[in-house]
Amino acid sequence: MVIDTHDWQAFAKRIAACKAQDALDALEHELFGRKAGILTVALKDVGALDPDARRTQAALLNAAKRTLTDAIEAKRKELLSPSQDALASGDSIDITMELPRKERGHLHLIPEFIRSVEEVFGRMGFDVWKGPEIESEDMNFNLLNIPAEHPARDAQDTFWVESSKLKADSSKLVLRTHTSPVQIRYMQSHKPPFRAIFPGKVYRKDADATHSPMFHQFEGLMIGKDINLAHMKSVMITAIRELIDPKAEFRFRTGYFPFVEPGLEVDMRWMGDDAQSREGKWLEIVGCGLVHPNVLENCKIDSKEWQGFAFGFGIERMIMLRNRIPDLRSFYEGDLRFLSQF
Numbered sequence: 001m002v003i004d005t006h007d008w009q010a011f012a013k014r015i016a017a018c019k020a021q022d023a024l025d026a027l028e029h030e031l032f033g034r035k036a037g038i039l040t041v042a043l044k045d046v047g048a049l050d051p052d053a054r055r056t057q058a059a060l061l062n063a064a065k066r067t068l069t070d071a072i073e074a075k076r077k078e079l080l081s082p083s084q085d086a087l088a089s090g091d092s093i094d095i096t097m098e099l100p101r102k103e104r105g106h107l108h109l110i111p112e113f114i115r116s117v118e119e120v121f122g123r124m125g126f127d128v129w130k131g132p133e134i135e136s137e138d139m140n141f142n143l144l145n146i147p148a149e150h151p152a153r154d155a156q157d158t159f160w161v162e163s164s165k166l167k168a169d170s171s172k173l174v175l176r177t178h179t180s181p182v183q184i185r186y187m188q189s190h191k192p193p194f195r196a197i198f199p200g201k202v203y204r205k206d207a208d209a210t211h212s213p214m215f216h217q218f219e220g221l222m223i224g225k226d227i228n229l230a231h232m233k234s235v236m237i238t239a240i241r242e243l244i245d246p247k248a249e250f251r252f253r254t255g256y257f258p259f260v261e262p263g264l265e266v267d268m269r270w271m272g273d274d275a276q277s278r279e280g281k282w283l284e285i286v287g288c289g290l291v292h293p294n295v296l297e298n299c300k301i302d303s304k305e306w307q308g309f310a311f312g313f314g315i316e317r318m319i320m321l322r323n324r325i326p327d328l329r330s331f332y333e334g335d336l337r338f339l340s341q342f
């Protein structure tokens with residue numbers, strides 16, 4: 001008669017009382033360790049018994065082994081998942097907690113604004129077209145009725161581009177000082193009637209809070225039969241109200257540009273936080289006028305048959321007025337604290 005002298009029940013209680021993973025591991029090792037585990041050794045010793053005793057003892061030990069293995073397994077699971085106590089005391093994962101938002105990129109406010117320009121003018125039937133930023137002197141000046149000695153050239157503080165490929169007789173290259181050369185390109189390649197806008201970058205030697213050496217404009221051109229100043233005025237007003245402010249305060253005044261006759265400028269009143277100190281400050285946002293007959297003829301369009309208007313809006317100026325941004329240089333500093341507000 002063999003009596004299993006081990007108190008397996010006591011081991012089962014110790015397992016149940018375990019509070020931590022490493023205590024459980026130690027207990028498991030004490031029982032099942034490969035060399036000195038109590039149960040491992042007891043099972044090994046069974047071989048030395050006589051057949052009857054061996055059978056009884058093996059049955060007892062195997063039953064104990066199953067019970068204890070199950071108990072360890074169950075305890076291990078319990079220690080891995082938070083207990084009801086832990087949940088109740090708040091020592092757990094709060095699935096309702098808000099995580100910090102993932103940062104998402106978005107368009108810079110200039111291309112974003114150009115999209116709305118294209119949308120607003122698209123509704124008025126305007127096509128969108130683009131031209132190169134490096135232009136010939138012809139496109140940027142001559143064909144726009146601005147000959148070599150014309151003072152308007154100085155007013156634009158041109159960046160000239162050096163080029164070794166230039167032939168002696170060909171026109172010099174410039175970084176375009178305005179988007180008006182795209183008017184020429186458009187008129188040379190399209191037959192009237194038409195209406196289109198030409199957004200893009202332009203360059204001038206200029207830098208202060210309201211000027212930058214690179215900035216954006218969008219040019220507009222509408223040519224047809226009997227197109228007059230009233231049409232132009234209504235397009236200007238629609239653009240200002242839709243793109244800047246429906247309650248915008250603006251004024252038209254005469255202006256001079258060699259490629260239009262008559263020429264007009266539109267200013268808008270600055271309403272930013274510093275409006276008091278800038279009392280009565282007006283910001284010019286667009287030059288416009290009826291396309292000069294010389295310009296039409298330069299593009300082989302019969303000025304007796306066709307007339308129309310052109311305009312050039314300053315994009316940064318419009319955004320400054322819309323969002324009350326006092327310094328134009330903020331657009332280009334790449335400071336996310338500024339950019340992420342829009």
Ligand code: PHE
Nearest residue numbers: 178180257287288310311312
């Ligand atoms: N090109 C002019 C400028 O940049 C603006 C303009 C465009 C004026 C079209 C009249 C007509 O100042």
